[in-house]
Amino acid sequence: MNRLASGITLLSAALLAASCSRKSDSVALKPTAFGAAIVESSGGKQFGQTGTSLPQPVVVQVNDPQGGAVTGALVEFAAAPGVTFDPASALTDSSGQVSTNVALGGMAGRYQITASTLDKARKKVELKIEEIALGYQQTLGRRLNEQYCDRCHNAESTAERVSNYDNLEVKPHPFTEGDTLNKLSDADLTAIITYGGPALNKSALMPAWGNTLKKADVQALIAYIRAVSDPPSRSAGPVYAKN
Amino acid sequence: MKEKLRSLWQKLFGDSMRAFGVVSLVFLASMAIAPAKNFFSEWRHYQHGYLSMIRNRSEANTLRRHFQGGIQQIWLPDLGVVDRCTSCHVGLKEPTLTDVAQQPYRKHPVIPHNLDQFGCTVCHRGQGAATTVAEAHSSTLAWEQPILPAKFVESSCGQCHRGSLPGTPQLNLGRNLLSRSGCVHCHAVKLPDGSTVKATDDPPSLSHIGDKTTRQWIYAWLKDPQAYAVTATMPNFKLSDADARDISAFLIANSAPVAGDSVTLSAKPSNDPTAGASLYGESFCASCHAVQNAAGNVVGGDVGPELTRIGSKVKPEWLQAWVRNPRVYDPPTGMPHYRFNDAQVATLTGFLLAKTDSDLLANVHLDAATPEQIAHGKRLVSDYGCASCHEIAGIKKPENFAPELSRIGSKPITQLIFLQGMQHTLPDYIAGKIKQPRAFAPGLKMPQYTFTPAQIDALTTALLSLNDRSYSLPPSLAVSAPPESDYQPAGKAGKLMTDLACFSCHRINGHGGDMAPDLTWEGSSVQREWLVQFFRNPGTLRPALIRRMPKFNLTDGEINELTDYIMTVYQSPSVDRDSMPVSGYAQGQIELGKQLYYGKYSCQGCHIVDTKTDKGYIGPTLTHVGSRLTAAWIYQWMKNPEALRPGTIEPNRAMSDEDARALTAFLISQKGGGQQEAAKK
Structure with missing residues (x-):
């Protein structure tokens, strides 16, 4: 009786171990060379x-x-x-x-x-x-950026979209420019997007978008700007997300 | 052994007092199980963790005031939602907890909906009523739907939102692929509103294919469509050599010639690559057709088929007839009838025929087809459901050729057969089916597509949105897609517009492509004389644009017909074309407009009125705007551009009447000035 029980236990343990090892042991690669x-x-x-x-x-x-x-x-x-x-x-x-x-x-x-x-x-x-x-908000902001902002705020041209950056007398800030944009509060960014450059004593070449974009759109744009800024903006949530 | 048991029994239940005592103890202990279980429950553990996490935060008092202990529940009978997720996800609604790395405490990311109105499981799936992590998140015996992985979460938006949303690119892409990759030719997809998803690709008819190409090419194409064109939509059916041989034999034998779809030209196909390239460029063929360049990049539009190896495919006489007038071979084609003269047809055909690939047909050697092969080919064509996509004379389009996918997003896992090593979840199954459809069982017919991993995820997202919940949701929540318009212009001009395939690029009254401007109000917008000139010689309005209106070589009669129709029919009720004059504005007002243009509104950032000083080229060039647009249109456009052309990127500046009038006066005075005069001379 006992022997049988222990036999079953051993067997099941072995099976368990086997099934476990199969899982963890995915085709191990062996390096043939080493770099520096x-x-x-x-x-x-x-x-x-x-x-x-x-x-x-x-x-x-x-x-x-x-x-x-x-x-x-x-x-x-x-x-x-x-x-x-x-x-x-x-x-x-x-x-x-x-x-x-x-x-x-x-x-x-x-x-x-x-x-x-x-x-x-x-x-x-x-x-x-x-x-x-x-996330959702930044994705929406990214789309709005591509539609409305990118052609002036991004100096790089693609075949489909020629940048207008070089044509502007006062250069707009690329949204990755964290050193500058991180110093602007969300309220300031909202103001400049909604009422245009002159709202912050900046160039009138930046038009007012307040009648074109909804409030949620402006927030989404700011979330996008914060997400892509380099160096990172603190309000972009945790730097190096855990999951 | 038996002795021992008996003495134990004696010790515990030997007399009634003892027995009573033991039973009472057991009873008391069992009474304590429930409160103990409750005390050690997971949600309590997480709530404790939350309280100790917020203790060190500056806004601890506020957070503590918001905190409610015990099991929390969002109950929405209309949606069938009983969600207790907030018992552990305590901080979901706390605006300050966006920076918390530790889950389950972080604030929910911003979405356009209120958690209290929709709960959690409507979007995330999982078991809402559960109060343990495993039961809530994973698939259990009693609950099949685990939490939806984040990458598919947009599928849940699609349960209510039937149209495309700006914030769900993945869902939009997936739905687009579902329509344009041909999925819905074989798989029916019915939506809760009773409509069906329609295919947007346009597989060619094969009833006359013998006019267009050779059996050798059909064979090579059937074996590997992407070897001919990397962008080919046609999937790979993994046919054996013999099957490809027999299908090609049948298609050629079944093909009936079309009168007039092959011509002999007075001019021979020209071998002048420079002239060919420049005619190809001038005609803006690349707006719709792509060509793979030496670096392997596919350059050009995706409206028409890729032309990289076109010379290895088509018969020269057919191509000549096609370039001359594509409507002879395929009346509803999206290709415009360019009205090329014979010399141009020869030049363009010669240019295209030179695009060959000697490897493509090098190893294709086919003997003459036997009647058995043709009969077998016909059977294969039926078996593989070729007629689901292609029109083939003599073969009926099969009904319900493949399983309907209207509720695929709720398919019970018990009904699925998984591949070995595959995770047993619905998203993994769907993605796996798309990735390697033939691996699931021998004899399956679904062909192999060449989707990228991102496209597979997008398609899976779109398919997951087709689920039971989308049917059971209250109809009031459904946000329908903008209705499909089948607008067709009437009369002679309408026929002309179909012939020129205007709708392949332009949209009018909700129907048509989005490559070129919407022309719904064109008649209110432009001046007649400009439109005539534009048809005669389409110049460019936007220097930065690579896609432009091609020259169709129209006759004066055709131009008049089109212009009259556009000027009469495409008029906006909110713009009275004749309410404002196109000249005669006071110099003072023009001067004020100029100041506004360069100052307050800084239009020069995007537009050019003076080529010497202005550089902006996002919007159209305005040097001749005074002879192009009507004053009334400019004025209304200044007031609210979105109202005239939804989706325009021109910002609405909410101008006062006075400013709008001054800018109109300034712009309408821009008639090209001296330059135009000089050019005329």
Whole structure:
């Protein structure tokens, strides 16, 4: 009786252990080479909606001490819980790069992603990349920005949208310009958007939008401006969201 | 063993007093279970945590005053909501708790709705009545719907909001894909208001395909549509070589020629790439058609098909006829009838035919089709439901070819078969089905699409919004999409506008594309003479715009017909075109307008009236605005541009009548001045 019971217990424990180990033991990658440094190739500082995949993959490169690309080095991505990577770890390709699709967590805010690789001494070399998740309000603000603001406030032109920045006598502030915009209170930003530049003794080239945008729209725009400012604005919520 | 048990029994229940004592003790202990369970409950633990978290905050007193202990509940009988989430998520409505990193205490992000009116589970799903984390958030035996992952939360907006919303790009994209990727050709999607989701793609008819292309191309296309055009909407059916061979055999055998859809020109297709490129550019073909460049980037519009390898597809005679008048082969096509002369047709055809890819058909060797192959091809065409999307002579469009998706967002998990290693949730199932439809069982017919991960998430979001709750919500909450308009202009001018495919780019009375300006009130807006000149030679109004009105080579008669119709029919009731003169304003008023233009309203930020000093090019150039627009239109536009053209980015400046009149006087005096005169001479 006892023996049978203990037998069953052992068996079930073994089964449990087996099922557990299968879960945790996802195809382990073995690095065939080791680098000295890990650098960002592209995909940092993107804006994505909370929970969704970033528009572009994050690409990092592993280099040797001379700066040459290393093939076959293991790169692992990590971030706060809620952030997912596809894949979460991979070996660098022939150009020394690893590309991963990143979906940010459910909270709006800034997320820090850590990409790490091992060097020849098996010590971790890390790279930190920042991404920005936009919640509902910031997403709405982003759309309004693209419709009304971006053509003057963003100096960069695309094929679809030629920037008007260079044509303006008084240069508008790009919304990423945290050093300037973080010093303006929400009330000041509301005033300048609603009543135009002269409301704050600034240029009349900034028109009044108060009759075009609703109050909630103006708030959404400010939430967007706060979310993308660099350095971060404190009112953007927690820097480095936890989830 | 038995002895031991018996002595224990004796000890506990040996006499009545003992038995009474033991039973009482057991009873007392069991009585304590309920209060103990309550005392150690999760929500109490979280409420304690909240109280100790707010203790150190500067606004602690306010927060404590707002705090209510015990189980909290939002009860909304109309919505079927009994949500106790606020028992643990204590700080949801506290405006100061936006910076709290520790959950479940952070304030809810700003949304356009009040939590007390909608509760939590209407948007987030999960089990509202539960009071433990596991039961509320996860799928349990008694409750299937776990919390919706954040990336799909916009699906919940779609339960009430049937149209697109500015704050839900993911849902909008998903719905758009559902319509334009052909999903709804096979899967019916009925909405709670009784309407059905309509496809917005326009798969070509295959009844005359033999005129247009070769069997070799059809074979290559069937094997891998994206090898021909990376932007192709057609999914990959993963056909075997033999099946592709037989379907191509059937389609060619089934094709009936259309009279006049292939022509021999007086001029041979020209090989002058420079002339071809410039005619392609001048005709603004790239506004609708894309071409993949050497770097692999797809450049151009997505209204018409990609033309990267068009030369490997079409028969030259067909292309000539198509370029000359596309309506011969496909009467309802969105492609304008350009009225090119033979030399132009030859130039453009030659240019397009040079866009070939020698790899595409290099390995396609097909023997002449046998009757068995053709018969088998016909069977395959029925089996795969080709006629759900394409018109094919002799094959009926199948009804309910694929499962209806009207309530896919509430599909019980017990009815789903998951792939190995897949999380057992509905969103994962839907996304998995879109990603690799054939993996779920052998013999499935759904083809393989080439969606990006973001597109799959968007589609999943749109599908999750099609759920039981969207049907059970009070109808008063439903926000319907703006009604679809099927406006068609009448008469001769109407026919001309269809022939020129005006509606592919312009919108009139709610019908048409959004590439070019809305023309609903064009007759109130512009002066007749300008419109005639514009048709004759469409100049550019916006220097920064890459998409422009092409030149259609219209005859004077056609131009008159169109102009008369537009000037008469497309008039706004709020603008009386003749109420203000186009000249004769007092110099003082013009001068005042100029000051307002450069000063108070600083219009030069976006517009140019003087090419020497002004640089802004967001809005149209205004150097000739006085000979383009009517004064009454300018005046009303100054007063409220949004009222005349919803969605315009011109801000509403709420001008006084006086300012608006002065600006109108200034602008109407901008008639191109000396430059225009000089150009004429």
